[in-house]
Amino acid sequence: MSEGRKSYSESLEEVKKDVLEMASLTEKGICSSVEALENYDEELVQHIYNVEDESNKLNLEVEKECMRLVALQQPVAKDLRFIATMMKISDNFERICDLAEKIGKIAQKKGKKDPLKPLVDTNRMIDIICEMLEIVKEAIEQEDTSDLRGLSDLDDKVDDLFSQIYNELIVFMVKDPKDVDEATDLVFVARYLERSADLVAKIASRLVYMVEGERVQIK
Amino acid sequence: MEFETNSKDKERKKLEEIDPVVEAKNISVWYGEEKALENIGLKVPKNNVTAIIGPSGCGKSTFLRCINRMNDLIEGAKVEGKIVYKDKNLYDPDIDVASLRRKIGMVFQKPNPFPKSVYENIAYGPKIGGMNDKEELDEIVEESLKDAALWDEVKNRLHSPAMDLSGGQQQRLCIARALAVEPDVLLMDEPASALDPIAMSKIEDLIYDLKQDYTVIIVTHNMQQAARVSDYTAFLFMGKLIEHSPTEKLFENPDKKKTEDYITGRFG
Ligand SMILES: Nc1ncnc2c1ncn2[C@@H]1O[C@H](COP(=O)(O)OP(=O)(O)OP(=O)(O)O)[C@@H](O)[C@H]1O
Ligand SMILES: [Mg+2]
Numbered sequence: 001m002s003e004g005r006k007s008y009s010e011s012l013e014e015v016k017k018d019v020l021e022m023a024s025l026t027e028k029g030i031c032s033s034v035e036a037l038e039n040y041d042e043e044l045v046q047h048i049y050n051v052e053d054e055s056n057k058l059n060l061e062v063e064k065e066c067m068r069l070v071a072l073q074q075p076v077a078k079d080l081r082f083i084a085t086m087m088k089i090s091d092n093f094e095r096i097c098d099l100a101e102k103i104g105k106i107a108q109k110k111g112k113k114d115p116l117k118p119l120v121d122t123n124r125m126i127d128i129i130c131e132m133l134e135i136v137k138e139a140i141e142q143e144d145t146s147d148l149r150g151l152s153d154l155d156d157k158v159d160d161l162f163s164q165i166y167n168e169l170i171v172f173m174v175k176d177p178k179d180v181d182e183a184t185d186l187v188f189v190a191r192y193l194e195r196s197a198d199l200v201a202k203i204a205s206r207l208v209y210m211v212e213g214e215r216v217q218i219k
Numbered sequence: 220m221e222f223e224t225n226s227k228d229k230e231r232k233k234l235e236e237i238d239p240v241v242e243a244k245n246i247s248v249w250y251g252e253e254k255a256l257e258n259i260g261l262k263v264p265k266n267n268v269t270a271i272i273g274p275s276g277c278g279k280s281t282f283l284r285c286i287n288r289m290n291d292l293i294e295g296a297k298v299e300g301k302i303v304y305k306d307k308n309l310y311d312p313d314i315d316v317a318s319l320r321r322k323i324g325m326v327f328q329k330p331n332p333f334p335k336s337v338y339e340n341i342a343y344g345p346k347i348g349g350m351n352d353k354e355e356l357d358e359i360v361e362e363s364l365k366d367a368a369l370w371d372e373v374k375n376r377l378h379s380p381a382m383d384l385s386g387g388q389q390q391r392l393c394i395a396r397a398l399a400v401e402p403d404v405l406l407m408d409e410p411a412s413a414l415d416p417i418a419m420s421k422i423e424d425l426i427y428d429l430k431q432d433y434t435v436i437i438v439t440h441n442m443q444q445a446a447r448v449s450d451y452t453a454f455l456f457m458g459k460l461i462e463h464s465p466t467e468k469l470f471e472n473p474d475k476k477k478t479e480d481y482i483t484g485r486f487g
Contacts, residue, residue, distance in 0.1 A: 008484075009485075074442070074443050075483070076442065076446070076470040076471070076482045076483060077470060077471065077472065077473050077478075077479045077482055077483050078479055078483065079483050080470070080471060081471065081472070213471070213472030
């Protein structure tokens with residue numbers, strides 16, 4: 001292996017590390033967001049904003065590095081699929097961080113006031129999303145797809161929880177118009193979480209393509 | 220602006236569905252005791268570009284030479300198996316090798332124009348084939364040079380020595396020379412390896428255009444070149460055909476680990 005190619009392999013490893021870092025940021029961002037909603041803490045919200053900021057920067061780094069590798073190394077086969085996938089999923093992680101930021105804003109708006117209702121199902125959603133993110137992280141790390149198809153069921157559960165929360169909050173709104181504003185915010189939170197789970201499922205689909213070369217849709 | 224979408228590229232036929240113009244069946248080649256090719260079976264689709272890739276010494280040139288029986292000229296070379304072209308085995312005893320080599324022409328790595336004028340280089344083949352009419356010859360020369368994308372550059376110096384042309388021009392002249400005898404199939408052994416990127420891209424554009432009328436088989440060490448110009452790619456390794464697939468498939472998601480290792484540069 002020539003020196004050029006050696007550093008090429010190293011660069012690919014670097015990209016992978018950065019994307020794993022993106023995954024960790026995402027986990028932090030999205031988990032903190034719901035926590036901030038339950039137990040408001042100004043510092044925690046700042047932390048979410050910082051994570052979002054960092055994820056934007058790191059996503060750009062990943063893109064730059066991938067474009068550099070495409071230009072200089074003309075990757076093919078597995079390398080090509082790897083680079084294309086890393087660029088795409090890094091974007092998806094970044095979008096989840098955006099959603100975390102939006103939830104952070106809602107938490108900030110609500111402040112220290114008790115939530116309209118205990119966030120039991122919302123917490124369930126976040127638990128499942130974290131589980132999904134763990135599976136995805138492991139798959140990136142090992143370049144192994146065996147657990148990814150299971151994400152489909154988890155994503156379904158998140159969808160069901162969203163419908164449940166939605167219906168519940170509609171009842172609140174109907175009962176007392178004073179609560180419409182806060183209930184709507186909570187519907188948005190649930191919607192953002194549901195969207196996050198979709199994005200994780202999309203990431204999983206791309207990882208299957210990366211490893212197996214087959215285009216599948218996990219949803 | 221209009222987008223031209225090449226629908227053929229999008230739905231490239233699977234090799235099994237192809238009606239080949241040339242088909243190698245169980246081709247093995249020995250140089251003395253050394254076996255250089257082992258049981259190669261390969262279908263070459265008509266009006267397509269087929270690239271042959273593989274490490275140095277894997278048998279690419281040997282295979283190309285089988286197709287128009289150039290190995291006959293190498294002492295000690297022995298070919299077994301069949302090359303089927305127009306329902307005939309080219310190794311049948313009744314084959315006229317000279318006219319075969321006109322139907323299946325060859326362009327080499329190093330441009331090798333004859334030490335004659337540009338015009339004479341092109342007219343040579345048709346003249347040998349019995350063409351004497353000056354006007355018709357003029358026409359063939361012009362057409363061939365146009366097909367080889369060289370006409371504009373040499374139309375005012377047709378009677379100057381071919382050796383005075385640049386390397387890239389000489390290579391296109393050799394392609395024009397091969398085209399002048401109206402071949403069906405053009406074999407090219409690393410035709411652009413000695414050229415700068417501009418000359419190379421001219422040859423590549425030319426190869427792309429040629430497939431309207433010809434079938435091209437090109438040996439290249441340049442993986443990106445194979446990816447750019449070819450419709451199908453065959454990967455040879457140590458005298459064996461490892462994989463033969465539509466080019467985008469081979470470069471995006473090859474079937475064989477060996478192919479993957481080779482094209483990603485992770486060999487050895
Ligand atoms: N004229 C010859 N006499 C003896 N052995 C030969 C001859 N031509 C080729 N060989 C041997 O046959 C094998 C295949 O050679 P060939 O030239 O076909 O490889 P290639 O794939 O074209 O390599 P390269 O990429 O270096 O051009 C090699 O081991 C080579 O040494
Ligand atoms: Mg060769």
